[in-house]
Amino acid sequence: MNSKTQAMAIEALALPGVRGLHAYEPGKPVDELERELGLSNIIKLASNENPLGPGQKVIDAITAELSELSRYPDGNGFALKHVLAEKHAVTIEQVTIGNGSNDILELLTRAFVSPDNEVVFSQHAFAVYPIVTQAVGAKAVVVPAKKWGNDLDAMLAAITDKTRVVFVANPNNPTGTCIAKNALKDFISAVPDHVIVVIDEAYFEYAQDLFPDFESAEHYLAQTPNLIVTRTFSKAYGLAALRIGYSLSSVEVADFLNRVRQPFNVNSLAMSGAIAALTDEQHLQDSLTLNQAGLEQYHQACIELGLEWIPTAANFICINVKQNGRDVFEQLLHKGIIVRPVDNYDMPEFVRITVGTEQENQRCIEALTEVLSS
Numbered sequence: 001m002n003s004k005t006q007a008m009a010i011e012a013l014a015l016p017g018v019r020g021l022h023a024y025e026p027g028k029p030v031d032e033l034e035r036e037l038g039l040s041n042i043i044k045l046a047s048n049e050n051p052l053g054p055g056q057k058v059i060d061a062i063t064a065e066l067s068e069l070s071r072y073p074d075g076n077g078f079a080l081k082h083v084l085a086e087k088h089a090v091t092i093e094q095v096t097i098g099n100g101s102n103d104i105l106e107l108l109t110r111a112f113v114s115p116d117n118e119v120v121f122s123q124h125a126f127a128v129y130p131i132v133t134q135a136v137g138a139k140a141v142v143v144p145a146k147k148w149g150n151d152l153d154a155m156l157a158a159i160t161d162k163t164r165v166v167f168v169a170n171p172n173n174p175t176g177t178c179i180a181k182n183a184l185k186d187f188i189s190a191v192p193d194h195v196i197v198v199i200d201e202a203y204f205e206y207a208q209d210l211f212p213d214f215e216s217a218e219h220y221l222a223q224t225p226n227l228i229v230t231r232t233f234s235k236a237y238g239l240a241a242l243r244i245g246y247s248l249s250s251v252e253v254a255d256f257l258n259r260v261r262q263p264f265n266v267n268s269l270a271m272s273g274a275i276a277a278l279t280d281e282q283h284l285q286d287s288l289t290l291n292q293a294g295l296e297q298y299h300q301a302c303i304e305l306g307l308e309w310i311p312t313a314a315n316f317i318c319i320n321v322k323q324n325g326r327d328v329f330e331q332l333l334h335k336g337i338i339v340r341p342v343d344n345y346d347m348p349e350f351v352r353i354t355v356g357t358e359q360e361n362q363r364c365i366e367a368l369t370e371v372l373s374s
Contacts, residue, residue, distance in 0.1 A: 101245030176312025
């Protein structure tokens with residue numbers, strides 16, 4: 001059997017939904033660019049990571065945990081769940097922890113969505129939504145965006161008897177748009193009971209800081225048993241490498257998530273680091289302050305370059321470069337700057353840039369200026 005025939009035979013064994021999937025495109029790693037182009041002093045502004053990294057309290061907590069690496073972690077995550085339950089004024093049974101918040105999104109679709117169902121989400125929405133939908137063989141209903149964000153009225157209109165899940169990122173990734181609290185409240189209350197409402201708040205901490213009319217959907221958990229709110233420690237808390245996220249929901253929803261959750265899906269270092277991160281308010285505030293200043297740098301640069309950007313409530317900014325965004329991305333790579341092309345999000349003339357330190361932002365702005373003027 002030749003390689004082509006073998007590949008076709010293996011493809012025939014895969015589930016129909018999986019055959020049509022394309023792997024998630026992560027931000028380009030620094031070491032990969034170093035190997036490819038022989039560059040050094042590379043700046044990665046592609047994956048919405050915290051440029052300050054984790055705080056010292058996190059480092060200390062992880063260091064203290066190293067002697068226990070031969071032991072399995074607490075499969076129930078009791079200590080972390082206890083801290084999160086107290087923080088959010090819910091019971092421990094309402095908290096589910098995951099290997100990043102995208103783990104929760106996958107658990108949800110596996111628990112509640114079948115090939116006969118539909119899943120609703122917006123155009124320009126997080127790439128994991130179509131991936132988890134297609135992986136279980138369900139139909140993705142993509143609703144056209146409104147001003148680069150979620151058109152909640154159109155999303156409600158798209159719900160049918162077959163709909164099982166509606167995904168709403170607030171703020172949205174990759175556009176950074178945010179939903180006003182009254183609009184979100186009205187939407188959640190209008191979604192029928194047979195639909196699980198997922199409010200993805202991965203950039204919650206930044207939204208609280210940047211968007212005055214923001215309100216977390218967690219306030220509606222008590223009266224909305226079909227609501228689930230997801231959060232992550234990968235962004236504002238600087239723990240992206242540890243892969244740690246969680247969700248808040250009704251006890252009933254959490255119970256089904258735990259039925260399909262893999263044993264020990266979150267490691268001990270991640271849980272210890274997350275607990276410590278929640279106690280380090282100064283590090284979080286420093287991160288938010290740095291982000292605000294960085295966004296101002298990019299706003300001023302866009303004005304000077306005559307470029308438009310999408311107002312953002314997160315730690316990244318989408319800029320319209322008025323030409324092929326992937327070409328600009330490639331040219332920036334050769335200058336040692338990694339940003340994110342978003343043509344796969346139906347945004348071919350945009351690049352998404354993570355806010356870095358003042359110096360990193362300045363280098364990126366200078367490189368972008370050179371690319372656009374060439």
